[in-house]
Structure formats: C-alpha cells, structure tokens
Amino acid sequence: MKKIGVLLLFFILLLSIAACGRNAENIDFEQDDETLIVTSFYPMYIFTGNIAANIEGVKVVNMTEPQTGCLHDYQLVPADLKVLEKADIFVINGAGMESFLEKVISQLPDLTIIEAAKDMDLLVDGSGEENPHVWVSISGAIQEVKNITEGLIAADPKNEASYRKNSEGYVKKLENLKNSMHEALKDIKTKDIVTFHEAFPYFAHEFGLNIVSVIEREPGSEPSAGELADTIKAINDAQTKVIFAEPQYSAKAAESIAAQTGAEIYVLDPVVTGPKVAELDSYEKTMEENLETLIEALK
Ligand SMILES: [Zn+2]
Numbered sequence: 001m002k003k004i005g006v007l008l009l010f011f012i013l014l015l016s017i018a019a020c021g022r023n024a025e026n027i028d029f030e031q032d033d034e035t036l037i038v039t040s041f042y043p044m045y046i047f048t049g050n051i052a053a054n055i056e057g058v059k060v061v062n063m064t065e066p067q068t069g070c071l072h073d074y075q076l077v078p079a080d081l082k083v084l085e086k087a088d089i090f091v092i093n094g095a096g097m098e099s100f101l102e103k104v105i106s107q108l109p110d111l112t113i114i115e116a117a118k119d120m121d122l123l124v125d126g127s128g129e130e131n132p133h134v135w136v137s138i139s140g141a142i143q144e145v146k147n148i149t150e151g152l153i154a155a156d157p158k159n160e161a162s163y164r165k166n167s168e169g170y171v172k173k174l175e176n177l178k179n180s181m182h183e184a185l186k187d188i189k190t191k192d193i194v195t196f197h198e199a200f201p202y203f204a205h206e207f208g209l210n211i212v213s214v215i216e217r218e219p220g221s222e223p224s225a226g227e228l229a230d231t232i233k234a235i236n237d238a239q240t241k242v243i244f245a246e247p248q249y250s251a252k253a254a255e256s257i258a259a260q261t262g263a264e265i266y267v268l269d270p271v272v273t274g275p276k277v278a279e280l281d282s283y284e285k286t287m288e289e290n291l292e293t294l295i296e297a298l299k
Contacts, residue, residue, distance in 0.1 A: 035156050038063050038087035040098050041071050042274050043135045044116060046283050047145050048091045050170040051152060053280060055162045061087075069248045069272045070133075070199070076100045084108055089155050091148055093117055095132035114151030116144035123201045136270045137202035138178040141283065142171055177284050181207065181291050188298050192238040194231065194263070196246045196254065199270035203290075212238050215253050223253055235261045242297045244268040266297045 035058045039045040045062035052058045063080050064071070071093075084090060084104060092098045094115030104111065120143055122130040134140035149167040153160045185207050193204065194213045204211050213234035215223055223231065235241055241263035245254045254265050271286045279285070 033057060034059055035089070035159070036061065036087050037089045037091060037152070038083055040064065040090070040092040041068055041074075041272065042066050042278070043141075043271050043283070044091050044093055044148075046271070046274070046278055046280070047116065047135070047141070047170075048148055048152075049278065050280050051145065051149050051163055051167045053166050055159050055166075058156070058159060058162075063090075066274045066276055066278060070197075071098050071100075074098070074100060076103060081107065084111060087111060089114060089152065091116065091151070093132060093135065093144070095120070095122055095134065096130060097132040112151075112155045114148055114155070116148050118147050120144075120147075123205065125198060125201070131198055131201055133199045133270060134202055136199050137206040138174055138181065138287065139206055140202050142174045142178070145171055145174065173281075173284060177287060178206075181287065184291055184295060188295070190238075190240040190298050192240060193242065193244055193298075194235055194238070194257075195244045195268065196249050197270075199246065199272070200244070200268065203268075203270075209294075215243070215257065228253070228257065231257055232261055235263050240298055242266055244293075244297070246270060248273055264297070266293050268293060 037048055037052060037058065037060045039048050039060060039062050041064050042062065045060065045066075049060050052060050061083060063083055064074070068074070081104075085108065089112045090104070091114045092101065095117040097117075098104075101113075105113070117132065117134050120134055120140065122132070122134070125131055135144055145167060149163055152163050156163075191208060191210045192212045193200075193209050194215065195204075195211055196215050198214060200211060203209070213231045215231055235243070235257065241261055243254050243258060243263050243265045245251050245265050245267050247267055247269050251265065257263065258265050268290050269286045271283055274282050274286075
C-alpha cells in the first residue's frame with residue numbers, strides 16, 4: 001500500500017512537471033513581488049515587451065498564442081481567465097478589438113486595464129463602424145506605445161524611469177522607420193491598392209495610398225457574388241492590377257479574383273501574428289518587408 005502511495009506521488013510530480021514544461025512562461029506566476037503584465041494579442045505583446053524590456057521583477061506574457069491574429073471574434077478560454085486572474089495589468093488595443101472585454105471587466109473588476117488606442121482618432125468604415133487597427137500605421141503604433149507607457153507608469157510607478165527610457169528608445173526607432181518609409185514611398189507612381197480585411201486603412205492613410213477595394217471584410221466571411229463583382233470592377237478600373245493579401249487569411253478569394261482580372265497577388269502583413277519567441281524588433285522588420293513589397297508591387 002505504501003509503495004503505491006509513493007508511486008502515485010511520483011506520478012503526480014511527473015505530471016506537474018510536464019504541465020509546467022508545456023507552458024514554461026507560466027512557471028513563476030505565483031511570485032507576489034513580480035509585476036505581471038498580460039497583453040491581449042501579438043502587436044500589444046511586441047509594444048509592451050519593448051517598453052518593459054529588461055526591468056527586474058516585471059514580466060510580460062501574451063494571453064493568446066502568437067498565431068491567433070486579430071481578436072474580433074475571439075472567445076475567452078478558461079486558460080485565458082486563469083492568466084488574467086494572476087495579472088496585475090492587462091494591456092489591450094481597445095477601440096473594439098477585444099470583443100470579450102466586458103466579460104473580463106465583470107469577472108475581474110479590480111484588474112488594471114490599459115487601452116493602447118485610448119482617445120485616438122479612429123477611421124470609420126463604409127458601414128459606420130470604427131476601425132480598431134490603429135497600430136498598422138506607424139504613427140498609430142507610436143501613439144499606442146506612448147499610451148501604454150503612461151498606463152504602465154500610472155500602474156507601476158516604481159519603475160517609471162525604466163519604462164520611460166525604454167519607451168523613448170523604441171519611439172525613436174519607430175520615428176526613424178516612419179521617416180524612411182515616407183522617403184521610399186514618396187515617388188511611387190500608382191497609389192491604388194486592393195487589400196484583404198480591414199487592417200490597412202491607417203497604413204494607407206499614413207502613406208497616401210488609396211484602398212480601392214477590400215476583398216474580405218472579416219476573417220472567415222467569404223465575399224458574396226456582388227462583392228466579388230465590385231472588387232473585380234475596382235481592379236479593372238485601377239491603374240495597377242495588384243492585390244495585397246495577408247498571411248493570416250486564406251488566399252482563395254484573392255486567387256479567384258486574380259484569375260479573373262490578371263492581377264498579381266502580393267502579401268502585406270498587418271503585424272497581428274508572429275513566431276512563438278517574438279523578437280523585440282519584429283514590428284520594424286515586418287514593416288520593412290511591407291515596404292519592399294509595396295515598392296515591388298507598385299513600381
Ligand atoms: Zn483585424
């Protein structure tokens with residue numbers, strides 16, 4: 001009987017080690033002296049990761065998997081609420097991106113929530129809905145970084161100096177990126193683009209591009225026959241026959257439109273997904289790739 005007890009204990013121990021290993025970033029959640037910042041999805045994770053980099057006792061964890069993409073229709077799973085229960089601060093994009101926000105507020109009324117898009121001017125789409133993808137323009141990203149920084153300082157004032165120093169360095173990098181992109185795009189001949197989903201209006205606005213049609217408004221919603229016909233007409237009327245797809249969505253609709261119009265397909269990345277171990281400069285890298293793609297496509 002005793003032997004079985006020991007074996008059982010050993011087995012439970014093994015199981016718990018396995019559980020930790022599967023979710024390694026959760027291991028030191030229990031430390032009370034640590035400031036745990038949870039971010040809602042990939043771009044918030046990258047921005048906050050830069051602002052809170054290398055600060056002792058401050059940990060940044062992303063609630064969703066890095067391949068999740070936008071959170072328009074995201075449903076919270078029990079593991080998400082478990083992570084949020086341990087969080088001191090929750091960094092979200094806001095502007096309607098996190099459709100589950102009310103559930104979080106009602107279940108965890110004491111959680112400090114930082115809204116990156118707070119008080120920003122939002123673009124409104126054809127159906128009157130506010131567009132939450134502000135980070136896809138670099139000016140929008142800079143404003144979000146500044147808002148997150150102020151939120152972190154208010155919630156965790158003892159680390160103010162570190163947050164500020166990191167944030168200023170990161171903003172400088174983003175400013176440089178923005179300037180070099182403006183420089184590179186200023187002589188581009190054609191400015192008409194056709195894109196996928198509603199991620200690119202802020203980007204287009206910043207660089208003077210003209211989105212003539214959006215193929216799929218939301219992930220998973222296939223365009224209707226009428227919408228397809230409108231898009232095909234828009235491409236045929238445009239100076240350059242190019243379609244910009246996104247890596248997060250199926251290229252099926254884009255391919256069918258390409259086949260009917262002779263348009264070429266290129267990929268623009270709205271920085272909503274990334275590798276499991278995200279590099280701090282992944283926003284800049286992705287935007288530089290987008291720039292190369294644009295120049296190649298619109299030359
Ligand atoms: Zn989206």
